Amino acid sequence: MAVPAVDGASDAEYERNLLQRIQAGDKTACAECIDLHSAGVYRLALRMVGSPEEAEDIVQETFLNAFRTIDSFEGRSRLSTWLYRIAYNTALMRLRKKQPLYVSIDPPAADDEEEITPMQLFDWCCLPEDDFQSNEARSELERAIAELPETLRAVFVLRELEGLSTEETAQVLNVTISNVKVRLHRARLWLRERLSGYFTELAHAAQG
Amino acid sequence: MNAHELHGESHGESHSNCKHLLADLSDYLDGEAAAEVCAEIERHLADCADCRAVVDTLRKTIHLYRTLPQPTLSPDARSRLFAALSLPK
Structure with missing residues (x-):
């Protein structure tokens, strides 16, 4: 499906219009939304879970959830940000189910609280x-x-x-x-x- | 060269800023650090081979991942998605 070019000032206007059409149940608008945003959602999901099949499932769940709850989306963030958020939470839930007690034993181990000091100093x-x-x-x-x-x-x-x-x-x-x-x-x-x-x-x- | 030296514990005063400067490196490489911070980092880099190696390899790391080919959703996967959502293809 051809996706209309959006850029600059017309971007926000296009998105508002797309959102209104999705909220009105326009299936062509849903398809347009998927063609605009599924690639990014897929890449995020794939990087989070590692498996292409599972990432595909997450894309599906993300858009199913998004279209089901589209009336609650007030447009305070960009549509893409909202979709990434749904996809991230979906991926996270799957990871939690799979690895509730996961602990990495491979160096360099770190979490978001830990400082990382460069040890490798060869250029x-x-x-x-x-x-x-x-x-x-x-x-x-x-x-x-x-x-x-x-x-x-x-x-x-x-x-x-x-x-x-x-x-x-x-x-x-x-x-x-x-x-x-x-x-x-x-x-x-x-x-x-x-x-x-x-x-x-x-x-x-x-x-x- | 090792991390112990990077902390400035064996080089003396001129290297006491290594760890302090490390926190500002991303802003520096993104061009978002204040002018005085940039000047401080560049002064330090002129004298510290370890930090120069860290900055060079960090810059290269950023370049490498930004030019990595991105995975794509296959046409078959798109078709499955549209079918699952009962949407026109």
Whole structure:
């Protein structure tokens, strides 16, 4: 389905109109909403739960819930923020059911309260660009993102991969703006630390 | 080089700011740090190889994940979603 281009000042107006049409039970508007927002909802769900099948289920639950409760949405946030919030809560409930006593034993372990002190101090930026763009390096990065502590991962995905603002991220996760900033910083340091292990080893191997 | 040194416990006065500056690194890299904070960080980086390595590799880490290909919802998954919600395709 073709989705109308929305940008700038027309964005808010388009969204208000779309919302009114969904609230009036217009199925074409629901389809339009899905085509606009399902990709982002899917990416968030996938990063949270790790399984494409389960992420697909979460997308389905998110839109089912959203359309069922659309009358309670007052438009105080963007529609996308509200959908991310539903998807995040749905993913979280599934994680809680699966891993109620989950404790990571893999270093560097950290939660959102723990300071992250850089331990890896080798500058691996000197590696050839091919080493950063290899499938192996990308897999390593994907694994690192998947292993981010859960509270850091949600902030990281919304801010850095989905491009939400600090304020929007805070709304989705129901945390303060300063909490989003702190968690994003810790997520970045955590990922740097985690990737440094891999790239430092690569650099040392190249040096013989 | 190790984390002990990054805390400034073995380098003396000039490295006592490592941990303090660490908290402002994201703002610095995002261009959101105040001018005086940027100046303080840059002064420190000129003298501290460990912190330069942290900043360089942090900047590179950010670049790498921002250019990572994003997963997509397959057309089949979209069809299943539309069918589940009884929507026109």
